[in-house]
Amino acid sequence: MLVALLLLLLALSNAVSINGDGTCDSIPTLDPRPHSVSIREFGAVGDGKTLNTIAFQNAIFYLKSFADKGGAQLYVPPGKWLTGSFNLTSHLTLFLEKGAVIIGSQDPSYWDVVAPLPSYGRGTEVPGGRYQSLINGYKLEDVVVTGNNGTIDGMGMVWWDKFSSHSLNYSRPHLVEIVASEYVVVSNLTILNAPAYSIHPVYCSNVIIQNISISAPPDSPYTVGIVPDSSDNVCIEDCIIIMGFDAIALKSGWDEYGIAYGRPTKNVHIRNVYLEASSGSTLAFGSDMSGGISNVLVEHVHLHNSHSGIEFRTTKGRGGYIREIFISNVEMENIYKAFSATGHCGSHPDDKFDPHALPQLDHITLQDMTGKNITIAGNFSGILESPFTDICLSNISLSINPVSPFSWECSNVSGYSVSVLPEPCPNLNSSWNSSSSCFTLISSNIHGNSKASVL
Numbered sequence: 099m100l101v102a103l104l105l106l107l108l109a110l111s112n113a114v115s116i117n118g119d120g121t122c123d124s125i126p127t128l129d130p131r132p133h134s135v136s137i138r139e140f141g142a143v144g145d146g147k148t149l150n151t152i153a154f155q156n157a158i159f160y161l162k163s164f165a166d167k168g169g170a171q172l173y174v175p176p177g178k179w180l181t182g183s184f185n186l187t188s189h190l191t192l193f194l195e196k197g198a199v200i201i202g203s204q205d206p207s208y209w210d211v212v213a214p215l216p217s218y219g220r221g222t223e224v225p226g227g228r229y230q231s232l233i234n235g236y237k238l239e240d241v242v243v244t245g246n247n248g249t250i251d252g253m254g255m256v257w258w259d260k261f262s263s264h265s266l267n268y269s270r271p272h273l274v275e276i277v278a279s280e281y282v283v284v285s286n287l288t289i290l291n292a293p294a295y296s297i298h299p300v301y302c303s304n305v306i307i308q309n310i311s312i313s314a315p316p317d318s319p320y321t322v323g324i325v326p327d328s329s330d331n332v333c334i335e336d337c338i339i340i341m342g343f344d345a346i347a348l349k350s351g352w353d354e355y356g357i358a359y360g361r362p363t364k365n366v367h368i369r370n371v372y373l374e375a376s377s378g379s380t381l382a383f384g385s386d387m388s389g390g391i392s393n394v395l396v397e398h399v400h401l402h403n404s405h406s407g408i409e410f411r412t413t414k415g416r417g418g419y420i421r422e423i424f425i426s427n428v429e430m431e432n433i434y435k436a437f438s439a440t441g442h443c444g445s446h447p448d449d450k451f452d453p454h455a456l457p458q459l460d461h462i463t464l465q466d467m468t469g470k471n472i473t474i475a476g477n478f479s480g481i482l483e484s485p486f487t488d489i490c491l492s493n494i495s496l497s498i499n500p501v502s503p504f505s506w507e508c509s510n511v512s513g514y515s516v517s518v519l520p521e522p523c524p525n526l527n528s529s530w531n532s533s534s535s536c537f538t539l540i541s542s543n544i545h546g547n548s549k550a551s552v553l
Contacts, residue, residue: 128283140157164189182209201253346380348394351418390418456481
């Protein structure tokens with residue numbers, strides 16, 4: 099049973115270091131469910147025209163009865179299965195066969211409207227409620243969305259038009275959103291054309307996102323691939339993500355609502371991913387980070403054809419923190435801005451935020467990176483009242499293109515660097531020593547030890 103197998107991940111919640119036995123190295127093998135039914139058995143028609151929302155709802159309601167019998171699988175065979183939003187249940191596997199395409203209806207009336215997430219206080223795009231995700235889970239345990247490279251297509255064009263024309267009644271839906279759940283797996287799928295986020299685990303623990311291909315057109319507005327949000331013990335690996343805005347974005351709530359909810363995103367392991375982000379960042383932290391983001395390991399990633407490579411975003415009024423981030427073994431190509439950290443990003447949900455809630459950004463290590471055709475190496479713009487500290491750069495070589503207006507630009511930031519080309523700003527160019535806060539973090543890596551002890 100998946101719960102028993104995933105208990106190995108639970109120990110990571112108290113980890114003080116990320117190493118070779120970390121989150122993605124503790125992934126168990128999934129056992130088949132003892133019971134399986136096909137969506138066809140509930141009257142679904144895979145012609146791309148018949149609406150199958152009731153069939154999905156009825157099938158999942160039926161499969162609830164197997165929760166105490168080892169769980170069950172809902173099998174989606176080849177075909178085009180049009181549907182509105184529907185809810186999953188615990189101890190369930192939703193399996194999409196090769197050639198199976200779940201298609202999101204383009205009629206907003208077939209998407210339920212739900213209350214805003216408590217850590218955001220309102221819809222993130224317009225005040226009030228939000229459209230529920232196409233595939234939704236709430237307070238679940240042991241839930242799997244997987245397949246033999248089946249496809250989930252959100253048909254996001256109508257939503258992108260509504261967003262661009264400011265005609266949304268509620269904030270756009272996501273494709274797969276699992277809320278307040280534990281032991282969640284999303285794997286072996288192709289995900290296309292999300293209205294907003296493609297995969298959004300929020301308030302979740304023990305999440306595996308593996309072998310996923312996600313894409314949306316370059317001009318799709320603010321579409322994002324994977325968004326771990328106020329979640330812990332998250333593994334993202336072996337994914338290809340090409341999006342209009344951000345590829346992977348870590349979040350944890352918005353201003354006073356995120357501060358009050360107080361659930362951080364922590365213990366996240368990202369590895370072996372290929373990322374493109376047309377107008378945003380391939381790997382983003384924030385700007386909604388009021389609950390905090392910490393203890394993140396990113397390794398062996400390829401970042402291409404994007405506005406920004408690695409970006410940390412926050413602003414006054416956010417509160418929270420971004421710290422203990424270790425990113426290594428990165429290859430970049432055709433990136434406008436390789437690294438960015440800004441304390442002046444993002445709006446506020448309302449006028450009730452505390453302007454004195456200053457975010458903290460510290461203990462960030464970027465190591466073992468190369469870049470080709472980079473326009474700007476780095477732009478670090480901290481907050482005067484809360485400067486960014488302990489930014490540690492090591493063994494970085496970037497090839498800057500001839501049109502670059504400058505290589506580095508920095509303010510209200512301090513850190514350390516060694517073997518970085520082009521040479522960073524003076525306030526990031528201190529040589530570390532045995533007393534510096536990043537010495538322990540990176541010295542073992544310099545000598546060939548893969549362990550990365552998080553300070």
